[in-house]
Amino acid sequence: MGVRECVSDGTPTDPHTHTPTHNAPVTSARNDAPVEGVNTLDGAIMGTPHFMAPEQAEGKVAELDARTDIYALGGILYEILSLQRTVDAPMLMALLYRVRTGDLDPLPTDADSAARPHCPNGRIPDSLAAVTMKALALSPDDRYENVKDLQA
Numbered sequence: 001m002g003v004r005e006c007v008s009d010g011t012p013t014d015p016h017t018h019t020p021t022h023n024a025p026v027t028s029a030r031n032d033a034p035v036e037g038v039n040t041l042d043g044a045i046m047g048t049p050h051f052m053a054p055e056q057a058e059g060k061v062a063e064l065d066a067r068t069d070i071y072a073l074g075g076i077l078y079e080i081l082s083l084q085r086t087v088d089a090p091m092l093m094a095l096l097y098r099v100r101t102g103d104l105d106p107l108p109t110d111a112d113s114a115a116r117p118h119c120p121n122g123r124i125p126d127s128l129a130a131v132t133m134k135a136l137a138l139s140p141d142d143r144y145e146n147v148k149d150l151q152a
Contacts, residue, residue, distance in 0.1 A: 007016030049095050050085045050147075051075040054138055057099040067140040070150060074135025081115070081124045084109055086136060 053071035074085055076127045077085045086104045089095040098104070107129045108116070115122035135150060139145045144150040 019022050047072075049092065049099065050087065052096075052099050053140070054100045054102060055140060057096045063140070065140070067143045069142075070135050070143045070145075070147070071137075073147070073150065074132050077128075077132040078104075078107060078136065081116070081119065081128065081132060083118070104136060107132065 019069070020029040051066075056068055056071075075086050086103065087095060087098045088105070089098055107124055117123060119125070131150065135143055142144045
């Protein structure tokens with residue numbers, strides 16, 4: 001069972017496509033759809049756009065592997081540390097373009113004046129920022145191979 005199944009609203013889904021198996025309302029995302037309210041896309045690409053690896057945002061299903069999941073973990077770490085998303089855009093296609101090209105918003109540094117009370121000494125530790133950004137590398141070859149490598 002994956003994360004998606006653990007947090008679903010209980011609507012039965014097909015185990016292969018993760019789409020509803022009965023007449024539940026399904027929200028579709030159009031090219032010109034605003035990003036707000038878009039959580040998971042089904043079809044050529046599937047996932048939450050803000051946490052998609054570039055290869056996933058391009059629909060390169062054959063290239064998805066553990067490093068794709070490492071990217072999503074990096075996105076979660078980024079959001080926990082900065083309290084903001086790795087990338088944002090007003091329209092879905094612009095958001096996906098930014099993901100595919102690795103145009104991420106930089107993590108705030110010590111030079112930033114805003115204190116982060118949830119972080120040690122109110123700042124994002126450089127070492128944790130480095131781990132996070134490596135997990136979010138554009139190329140899968142530049143990411144950690146697996147979670148054990150990320151933890152080391």
